[in-house]
Amino acid sequence: MSNNSMTPAAATRNELVARLLSDRHSLPLSVVLHLLPGALIVAAYLLIGQPFIRAIHYPTLLGWAIALCLVLIPILLGLLWLGRRVEGRPSLAALRYIDRPLPRGKLVALVVPLIVWMTVLSVVTGPVNRFFLHHFFGWVPFTSGAGSFTGFMDGYSHSTMVVTMLICLPLTGLSLPLIEELYFRGFLLPRLAHLGGWAPVVSAILFSLYHFWTPWVFVSRVLFMFPGFWLAWRHRDIRVSIGMHVGVTSTMAAFGALAVVLNLV
Structure with missing residues (x-):
């Protein structure tokens, strides 16, 4: 079909795809x-996750896992669809920084300290997060149990918590952070290259703002995520930020699940 015979909807869709796949996104x-x-x-x-967990009497953690799945899985499918527009088949061709330029040894040497950095800083900044939570975000309607690992478990049976943690482990610990990295660092960050050295800074700030459900962690999230984002941008290798992000979330989720299963918390 020629461009002149395209329907308005098809023309709009093609224009949107072209803008998304361009090498440069406007700010x-x-x-x-x-x-x-x-x-x-x-x-x-608010519309699905919270009503569902209230109906089945499960913790908020499961409700957020459901909400994340409902949004991030379609985003992954969207990336695959954009890849199909590039290669003619579903793929990650719309992503950048996936050529794996770093040798495995150097990659490990970068990722391991980043995991330590992110883990330690996320623990150390806990009091700062609680300060912001209690002084500036007490009005947020979904802060119940926030600010501590055990807060969201109050009032639930041990078996309920075990089921929740085992369901969330492969989701919030592994697959969902991976999708975030593919989208935010593989798709969006490379298209900010025209900002030069500010690109990873903008990526860290916007990624932290994206977490509307935990705005009190904004400052610490920028601090402990930025090094991984900067190194992924610097070396043009998304495995750096994936290793840091998924490495930390999977480790913390695994230890959290183990602690709940063994009734240590």
């Missing part, structure tokens, strides 16, 4: 693409 477009998923996750929690 306003990038802001929207970073923050819209966060707004959708909060909406999915």
Whole structure:
């Protein structure tokens, strides 16, 4: 079909695809693409996740896992669809920084300290997060149990908590952070290259803002995530930020699940 015979809907779709696949996203477009998923996750929690967990009497952690799945899985499918527009088949061809330029040894040497950095800093900044939570975000309607690992478990049976942690482990610990990295660092960050050295800074700030469900962690999240983002940008290898992000979330989720199973918390 020629361009002249395209329907308005098809022409609009092609224009949108061209803008998304371009090598450069304008800053306003990038802001929207970073923050819209966060707004959708909060909406999915309030409209679907929260009513569901209240109906079955399960903790908020499961409700957020459901909300994240409802938004991030379609984003992954969208990336595969964009890849199909590039290669003619579903793929990750729309992503950048996936050519694996770093040798495995150097990659490990970068990722291991990043995991330590992110883990330690996320623990050390806990009091700062609680300060922001109690002084600035007490009005947020979904802060119940926030600020501590055990807070969201109050009032639930041990078996309920075990089921929750075992369901969330492969989701919030592994697959969902991986999708985040593919989207935010593999798709969006490379298209901010025109910002030069500010690209990973903007990526860290917008990624932290995207977490509308935990705004009190904004400052610490920028601090402990930025080094991994900068190194992924510097070396053009998304495995750096994937290793840091998924490495930390999977480790913490595994230890959390083990602690609940063994009734240590």
